[in-house]
Amino acid sequence: MSSRTPISRFTRPTSLAVALGLTAASAFAQYPGQIIKRDKDTPELRAIAVLEWTGDEGKPKTSRIVPITVYDGQALQDGGVYLARPQPLALTGEVEYELEKNGAPFGLYDIRTAGQEQGSWVGYGLWKPLPSAKPATPKPIVDDGFDPNDDKPVLHRKHQEGSSSSDSRASGPSPDPDRPTLHKPSSTNDSGSSTSSSGPAADPDRPALHKKTSDDSSGRTSSSSSDHPVLHKSSEESADTSDGERTGSADPDRPRLMRGKPSSQGPDVLPSLMGLPANMHQAVAVSDARNHPEHQWNYKWANPDDEVKMKEDMEDIARKALGLTPPPPPKPKRTAAKSHSKPAPPLEPPPLVDEKFRVFELAYGAGATMVLSAHTEGPAKQQKFVTLIAQPDLYGNALVLLKNITDGEHLDETPRMHLIDAVDALADNRGELLFELRGATQRQFALYRVLRGTAEKIFVTGGGEYGIAPGE
Template sequence: MSSRTSKSRFTRPTSLALAVGLAAAGACAQYPGQIIKKDKATPELRAIAVLEWTGDEGKPKTSRIVPITVYDGQALQDGGVYLARPQPLALTSEVEYELEKNGARFGLYDIRTAGQEQGSWVGYGLWKPLPSAKPAAPKPVVDDGFDANDDKPVLHRKHEGNSGSSDSGASGPSPDPDRPTLHKKSGTDDSGKSTSSSGPAADPDRPTMHKKTSDDSSPSGSTSSSNSDHPVLHKGTESSADTNDGERTGAADPDRPHLMRGKPTGNGPDVLPSLMGLPADMQQAVAVSDERNHPEHQWNYAWANPDDELKMKEDMEDIARKSLDLTPPLAPKTKRVAAKAHAKPAPPPEPPPLMDEKFRVFELAYGSGATMVLSAHTDGPAKQQKFVTLIAQPDLYGNALVLLKNVTDGEHLDETPRMKLIDAVDALADNRGELLFELRGATQRQFALYRVLRGTAEKIFITGGGEYGIAPGE
């Protein structure tokens, strides 16, 4: 978490733990005036959400935030319904989320309002950059005194009582006769009377700006010294307005539009335009809100040998093609001719391409091995496409060991949704990452968290519950 303390991570002005206490107190019908103190045993809540947007990162065109889960210290609660009054607690106004990509923070998102889309709560707000460190204050300049032998020019502050003249009795050095001096122009005193001036006479051809006196209340006043041909702007009053015939009336035109300075009132809070539906250019990122500050934990895995990563990716691609029935065709058999016995064999055919292939490698705990995720689909019409998602780890022999495999097609997405990786996130605040997937069907979707531990990939949470979202073999 960032060290920023002006805004709480989960709620502001009310913290999540205090909000839980207030909700419990309301259920017990506390008498008016009772002060509810925060119990030391009240857990620190941690919310996980997914920010979705279109446009550029940091300056999106549209955006929304989808609550996933709230960890209450004991279990993962559904963020879309947890303490809803009526909106869930995770979407309370001014809740601040930190945006993460592969564990690294890259922005903030402040909730301003919430609403429902297709029966599910989503939040709307503002994307803000991470706060930058304030520059160090410059050190004060200490005057060590004047060095007479130094040829550099020096600026001195004039002391009180030192007018700089030789007859003032000042102990300072006499002024340089060749140094230019700025004099205050003397023309009139405070009472408006003319005084003598030792300076040169004013240039008659030079324009002069005069300060308006209290007597110049109108452009036609006899005491005004301004030029009668010079246009003058006057401040309007609420009791006067120009009519069509040029006369002044005592009431303003009620149908006349007015331009006012400042922000409009009554139009609700400022938020980004709402994101609707699932557009093709939609981007997603993990968002975390927590009252406590946690150190940044990046999830990328560093291979000791880059060739190992390439081999693992090729192994997983072969598994994905077999799962999608994309095995390359066998080379046609040809009759062996004695004259061409020495000819080179034909090269194997190119493997069928995997569309929209994504391959990522995570280190979900410090010192743990690599956890690999590959997803892809076949080419063709949407209804005929097949989708695959693999979670794997290297085995003792250097091969990819598949821990979870999800295979579906465009005609059965509502029965078996496709698994779309969002990112890794520490949902339980235990410094271990979980894999967050979107389970997207044809007409609905959910989000699920998977914990990879001891050679297994276990689903530990799913939004909404129900049979939808259960992959085959789980």
Template structure:
């Protein structure tokens, strides 16, 4: 597949649309009389995946790509099974993905081969940096000594052109001698080196004219009888000769040419199959694994960052504090304010400064602008401290309301004992999956023994799940 598509300044080895057209052409070729679809009828495919790696970004130790979805222009298809023959189209060889972080490209990922892990297809390849245009080299500044403000005359060397050079050559031919040397006549008293010639007039390569000096001659190997005679004059002496029989006809000293021709033979050398270019490296779900969105599109689309700029920087901290309070209440780390007032009224305790709120472990707070001119969409995730078996997890999606408070659109709360019923939601990033210039939130739904990926669209004060990968539903999370 040598088709190439230019995208944002770099050359894409092969796009999904071209791969789809090749598959369709191959399928149509099996049925005579069927009209092959033209390029106008071929859908513009857009594939979304997640690259997972360990190590440094750009130079990972291990990596893989998980296909999520393929948009065929009408609906979102499961990227793990879409046109699988046997590997899905999203993991076809030489398909290139652009890695994004918050809508900005951070690198390229080329698929080399694919395999299955726990019943799901994943791709293996290499992370490449983004191509950068080389700056043009500045032109050197040549100082010719010319000063337009100086009235002094300046002498310049005349540049010889083709006509002057031809004229000089023709003019000098009269003054050249028989040896081809031009210029003034040579000095007769000046010693001159000449090439030595023998008596016959031909040049001699012998370093000396002494006839008694020994001379080395190249050995004539054309006559085999002379060679054998030079080695030994005894005709009965055995001579070693190089074998002319093919080495493939003998194995361990036995000649298979005269033996059974159907007998299998073990030959030294490399196997005929080259094998995959990149072997599987990342297995399982290690603790230090990182994730990034990967997009492969046949069309060139403008860059769309998802970062939100607050009009007042203090509003961001205010919203984060409000969502942290909601998260602590959902995790059972904080008593509701009404219950606290009733308890203080009964005990008539003296006023004391409020205690420090319980900590939220592994807290992550993100703010997105999922469409141009839209408001802020906030995502907060965290879990409680303590042994892993007793940890609880929370994920919130919220937006500011008209009164400046955090309006929760989705709340996901679970613990390690109920992950198969209610998976833990882990935000990957925002991505434009439908190619409509609007971002969706991509989450990993991680259970106890399996996982899925889901896309949520935030619109008109709701967070709707519009796509989920195969593998079976975990169940309905609270708040959906």
């Protein structure tokens, strides 16, 4: 187990706990002189969200962040409505999320603005890379002639503050003849004569500053003795004439239209992601001000052959759930004479489209938790979808804890379960499985906790009956 300092503790953007304090402080801003102190019992908030983007990782073309839940120390609150004024607290400007993949951070996302898409709040911001620690600059080694291996004592003259200047000059080095000497320049009056007779003479090689004579548009040179500022007409103003006539001088505060990209366009926000495109990527995002150890969720098999066997078992279960079990091979015909022909080989199992298989270790020392999802071929309305959550039993077989089966015509009644990733939503160093419950016209997100041989849904966004899998 490796510990690290969360990025949100030492970077510029605001954490959720600070944002909560700022929200509370704004409510009492009308009472002058009142100091808002943070209560010691105020919980540290932990927000979970999902970043969705198109394009390359780290350099997306479009992006948005969907709030899932906020843990307030006692219960999981809906991140889309928690302390909404009007946008929820999880999407407050300058809140920073740490992007995680399989428990390991791989980027940051700063919230800049928020808006509603189809009645739900989403955030827009900027994807940033993880900060890297700068290597310490080594101190230069100065050779002072001291040898630590030499045992011979060395006497040094100690410099005293009360020593006379003559002693210092005697013991110090001789002055450098090439060293520049600062002299007080003599001032001149209006007539050009010097007002100081005791100062040194001016150095002829010393550069001097002179007033620059300015030329107006008619070529006349202003007097060098005048200290008044002179206004000059810029080349842009002289060329910027609409109908060839101009009255008076140009107004410096007048707005002007210019070609090209303006220098200031507000906050740097990525283009908004709209809808659910086929090339959309998803990742877990976490915002927390506390220091939590990094916990990667991938399970390491003691024997790689066990993983192959478990995957084949879950694929067989998925095919049976989708009705893809191949028919048995035909039996050979019986004849009087003995046949020496070889039996027919078994038929290849039907393919599982878009199959995804992942194995997690959701707690330290826990066993493997496996998730498999796939669907059948064919038009979208005729496709069947399956998602399985399973664990190995005592006999080395896959024990299914949750089975979700649906088809393209009943997605709004029973949505398909799409695995996002594992995430520690309760800040207890145990991972939950985060799923997207996607229907034909709507979607939700749900957290499942796998414990003691069961897969229990502990939270779902939006509430309601939508998203309840059969058997729950």
